Amino acid sequence: MPHHIISQTKKHPILITIFVFIGAVGTGKVLCVMCLALFNPDVRWDKRSNREPWNKQGPKEQYKFYLMTIDYSRLKKEGPDI
Known part of the structure; x- marks a missing residue:
């Protein structure tokens, strides 16, 4: 099978770019x-040590990938410690 792919890429060099993009x-x-x-x-991967890790996050920790409307460095804590 790999020999067939190598022989086809020698005949058609454009296949190299397709393989690069797919990879x-x-x-x-x-x-x-x-x-x-x-x-x-x-x-959560560890069920024994911290069963609810989302309750331990501070208000200034960014947990979303990207959010334009919130500046996490200026947030204040709004609730009691759990």
Whole structure:
């Protein structure tokens, strides 16, 4: 199978760009899923130490990826500590 792909790319060099773009898109998808799985506060991997990690976040911590309307550095805490 790899020999067939290599022989086709030798005949048609434009296939190299297609393989590069498909590889870049696949890598981007994997990195996006890893970023969401590791840094999203709604995802928890350890059930023993901290059962509700979203309650421990401070008011100045940014947990959304990008939000133009809120400046997280100027927020004040609105509720009691849980």
